[in-house]
Amino acid sequence: MMNVLLVEDDADIGSMLSRGLKVEGFDVTTVERADQALDTARDINPCAVVLDMILPDGSGLDVCRALRETGYTGPILFVSAKDEVQDRVDGLTAGADDYIVKPFQFDELVARLRTHLLHRSGSSDEHERLIVGRLVLDHETRQAHYGTVHVRLTQREAELLALLMQSANHPVSRGEIFDRLWATQGGVSLNVVDVYVGYLRTKFADITRVGGPLIGTVRGRGFMLDMAGNRSGR
Incomplete structure (x- = not known):
């Protein structure tokens, strides 16, 4: 412990x-x-x-x-x-x-x-896997695995998923996500977080369908990877 x-x-x-x-x-x-x-x-x-x-x-x-x-x-x-x-x-x-x-x-x-x-x-090393429950993110191949379901991600989608996995079942605010992933990139607004969460939700549809986690919205607090896959907030 x-x-x-x-x-x-x-x-x-x-x-x-x-x-x-x-x-x-x-x-x-x-x-x-x-x-x-x-x-x-x-x-x-x-x-x-x-x-x-x-x-x-x-x-x-x-x-x-x-x-x-x-x-x-x-x-x-x-x-x-x-x-x-x-x-x-x-x-x-x-x-x-x-x-x-x-x-x-x-x-x-x-x-x-x-x-x-x-x-x-060191779990965020690009050559290692991040594992939360049955969900696995391979940093090198940028693939997410849940049982036999595989999802290929872009680099930024993989970074966003890793951040959500590291805080699984706990909301991460838009501001924190933006600061971690886009703060050093000029000309980008906070809305980019919602755009990429949307991309990730689309790619996660098959994983969620087989009982895997979903990416929910916790009103007033941000986004959360819900490992139980049973929250209605979107």
């Missing part, structure tokens, strides 16, 4: 996050102070750290920098009520992989956490 170090001094938020992460299959160690965070990280070597920005005895920024200075290479995700652009810049500059503003959707936190862990494991 993957161990997450949760650094949060608000008892209610800490309890909620701890319970939720445990339901999602993580082992969780919770501390409230900066000095405890560093000592505990050395003891348990967590797979990831979820870190508040403001702590009773210091700044989460200092904890993040100290973790990186000790050689810690796992994902660090800030969860903070500080919502200014400079706060996010400071967090990412300190060595964090992500910055989530309170209040937030728990499912989004889990999806981002899993995505960073998968990236660390």
